[in-house]
Amino acid sequence: MNTPNTLTVKNxxxxxxxxxxxxxxxxxxxxxxxxxxxxxxxxxxxxGKTVTGFSLIGLVDEPGRVVGxxxxxNGDDLARKNEKQWRELRGKKxxxxxxxxxxxxxxxxxxDTQMIEAIQAHEKISKQAARERCREALVRVxxxxxxxxxxxxxxxxxxxxxxxxxxxxxxLHEPDLIIADEPTTALDVTIQAxxxxxxxxxxxxxxxxxxWVTHDLAVISGLADRIAVMYAGRIVEQGSIDEVxxxxxxxxxxGLIESVPSRNKRGAKLYQIPGMTPSLLNLPAGxxxxxxxxxxxxxxxxxxxxxxxxxxxxxxxCFHPVKQEEMA
Amino acid sequence: MQSGIVMIAMSVIxxxxxxxxxxxxxxxxxxxxxxxxxxxxxxxxxxxxxxxxQYTVFVSNAFKGDLGTxxxxxxxxxxxxxxxxxxxxxxxxxxxxxxxxxxIPLGLYAGLRPNxxxxxxxxxGSILGFSLPTFWxxxxxxxxFAVMLDxxxxxxxxxxxxxxxxxxxxxxxxxxSHIVLPALNLALLKISLVIRLTRAGVREVMHMDFIKFARxxxxxxxxxxxxxxxxxxMIPVVTVLGxxxxxxxxxxxxxxxIFAWPGMGKLLIDAIQQLDRPIIVAYLMIIVVLFVVINLIxxxxxxxxxxxxxxxxxxx
Numbered sequence: 320m321n322t323p324n325t326l327t328v329k330n331x332x333x334x335x336x337x338x339x340x341x342x343x344x345x346x347x348x349x350x351x352x353x354x355x356x357x358x359x360x361x362x363x364x365x366x367g368k369t370v371t372g373f374s375l376i377g378l379v380d381e382p383g384r385v386v387g388x389x390x391x392x393n394g395d396d397l398a399r400k401n402e403k404q405w406r407e408l409r410g411k412k413x414x415x416x417x418x419x420x421x422x423x424x425x426x427x428x429x430x431d432t433q434m435i436e437a438i439q440a441h442e443k444i445s446k447q448a449a450r451e452r453c454r455e456a457l458v459r460v461x462x463x464x465x466x467x468x469x470x471x472x473x474x475x476x477x478x479x480x481x482x483x484x485x486x487x488x489x490x491l492h493e494p495d496l497i498i499a500d501e502p503t504t505a506l507d508v509t510i511q512a513x514x515x516x517x518x519x520x521x522x523x524x525x526x527x528x529x530x531w532v533t534h535d536l537a538v539i540s541g542l543a544d545r546i547a548v549m550y551a552g553r554i555v556e557q558g559s560i561d562e563v564x565x566x567x568x569x570x571x572x573x574g575l576i577e578s579v580p581s582r583n584k585r586g587a588k589l590y591q592i593p594g595m596t597p598s599l600l601n602l603p604a605g606x607x608x609x610x611x612x613x614x615x616x617x618x619x620x621x622x623x624x625x626x627x628x629x630x631x632x633x634x635x636x637c638f639h640p641v642k643q644e645e646m647a
Numbered sequence: 648m649q650s651g652i653v654m655i656a657m658s659v660i661x662x663x664x665x666x667x668x669x670x671x672x673x674x675x676x677x678x679x680x681x682x683x684x685x686x687x688x689x690x691x692x693x694x695x696x697x698x699x700x701q702y703t704v705f706v707s708n709a710f711k712g713d714l715g716t717x718x719x720x721x722x723x724x725x726x727x728x729x730x731x732x733x734x735x736x737x738x739x740x741x742x743x744x745x746x747x748x749x750x751i752p753l754g755l756y757a758g759l760r761p762n763x764x765x766x767x768x769x770x771x772g773s774i775l776g777f778s779l780p781t782f783w784x785x786x787x788x789x790x791x792f793a794v795m796l797d798x799x800x801x802x803x804x805x806x807x808x809x810x811x812x813x814x815x816x817x818x819x820x821x822x823x824s825h826i827v828l829p830a831l832n833l834a835l836l837k838i839s840l841v842i843r844l845t846r847a848g849v850r851e852v853m854h855m856d857f858i859k860f861a862r863x864x865x866x867x868x869x870x871x872x873x874x875x876x877x878x879x880x881m882i883p884v885v886t887v888l889g890x891x892x893x894x895x896x897x898x899x900x901x902x903x904x905i906f907a908w909p910g911m912g913k914l915l916i917d918a919i920q921q922l923d924r925p926i927i928v929a930y931l932m933i934i935v936v937l938f939v940v941i942n943l944i945x946x947x948x949x950x951x952x953x954x955x956x957x958x959x960x961x962x963x
Contacts (some may be wrong), residue, residue, distance in 0.1 A: 407865065
């Protein structure tokens with residue numbers, strides 16, 4: 320297991336400097352991804368998972384800023400890049416797929432314009448050659464009659480097709496890492512399944528690493544190799560997909576798993592985690608999850624739990640991890 | 648089809664509206680004319696007939712391309728207006744050009760750097776452009792640039808040369824120096840409008856996912872602004888400029904009066920003062936036609952700019 324990591328994120332901190340105060344959207348986040356590996360980054364809305372994704376590609380919007388930590392992509396620290404160096408990396412070494420395929424393609428530009436410019440941004444290549452590569456990329460993501468599709472506009476595509484085009488654009492330069500920010504959330508279930516299948520196939524074929532940001536544990540369970548659960552800007556639990564889903568250690572992870580509907584729980588009331596994500600502006604002292612936690616004890620309100628390393632890849636950030644016999 | 652209805656409705660409103668105000672006979676005949684003289688004039692101009700008959704005569708003549716004969720000049724109203732049209736068109740085009748050349752870059756700048764002091768200056772400047780009355784600004788501009796600094800002449804049109812049968816002045820040095828001030832005066836409001844529209848468009852589009860996606864592709868900032876952003880913000884700008892171009896022509900009256908610019912607007916003002924009904928009616932009809940034509944051009948530009956519009960047309 321000593322293959323070098325594609326990506327190593329250490330103590331990443333992304334803060335938003337708003338008028339109301341500093342919002343620590345990403346606070347001390349560390350994780351790594353190996354070549355060909357798919358990491359699921361899971362959390363509720365506002366847990367910082369999307370901001371983490373944007374931090375990795377240098378696209379955090381004002382007033383947000385990466386204020387600390389390192390992002391090592393094949394040993395190269397991205398946190399120290401200037402805008403010009405970032406531009407050379409984006410699309411080339413790191414690509415991103417966005418949540419809403421209806422919004423990611425420019426409505427007034429043809430598909431070929433939008434694909435060819437992505438190639439020419441990084442390579443000196445003739446329009447003809449670039450076009451040929453675009454064609455191949457479209458075929459690879461399963462788009463029929465690519466020549467005709469290249470001269471179409473985004474509105475002539477369905478949502479699933481647009482997301483395929485976005486994936487094709489992300490694949491153009493065969494990047495080391497793709498960040499996918501809930502790319503199937505806006506699609507219906509059958510299209511979602513097709514896209515998941517194809518993404519998985521492409522990852523294993525090309526050896527790309529993938530970070531799949533989502534709130535949907537069901538999607539992750541069939542896709543990812545490893546999973547990192549985020550809560551209030553921190554990773555609260557991390558480990559291989561089987562370990563985490565079968566034996567969650569953090570009460571939050573356990574709550575998330577229990578709130579996924581399933582056939583076995585038919586008729587029973589679906590579990591909900593009580594309360595809502597705390598405002599990141601003024602987090603309570605102690606563990607951020609304490610106010611919603613069923614296993615809360617007095618020490619949870621005093622100090623923030625540190626990461627406990629359990630085995631090579633397994634870690635949890637909790638004083639009172641779930642004991643396994645409690646899980647039915 | 649729609650434009651046909653607009654023109655019929657407009658002709659009715661204009662024709663009957665004009666017939667309600669004042670009695671042109673008082674203006675036309677000498678104060679010492681006797682009753683027989685007055686009645687002869689009334690008959691000559693067809694004013695003895697009831698209004699609806701006058702209207703039917705007007706419409707049937709209009710289809711033959713005759714919009715009536717000026718009471719004052721005794722010439723065809725259409726001919727008088729068309730003679731003056733190049734001057735007004737030239738002024739309006741110049742103003743439109745200024746609105747685009749000055750307005751869009753400033754709006755882009757203010758939109759891309761919303762917090763910079765220079766952007767705030769641009770935005771407050773545009774409020775001034777909106778709120779200061781045209782006639783006052785015009786007079787102040789003459790004061791400053793023509794009288795005190797003596798850079799350009801205050802009034803008139805200057806030398807003209809003929810291009811494609813139209814007399815234009817902006818191609819001669821003298822003519823250009825004459826047109827700059829009135830065009831700027833006319834453009835001021837439109838420049839402010841374009842600045843605000845462009846800025847609003849930039850602010851809106853810059854936050855769209857597709858801009859972020861374009862950045863994620865590694866495109867240069869230049870390419871994103873000039874291609875991805877620009878094409879999107881041009882849609883509202885073209886719409887509004889199209890409509891505003893009509894009003895530039897129709898309401899250049901004030902500017903033309905101040906700068907003694909020999910265009911259609913000045914003709915209209917004189918016609919109104921002298922109750923020269925045929926000129927007023929003919930002028931307004933021409934403006935209606937202009938608006939219809941401009942709207943058509945805007946629709947065509949639309950389909951060039953926005954592929955989504957093209958699809959709808961094909962579906963229909």
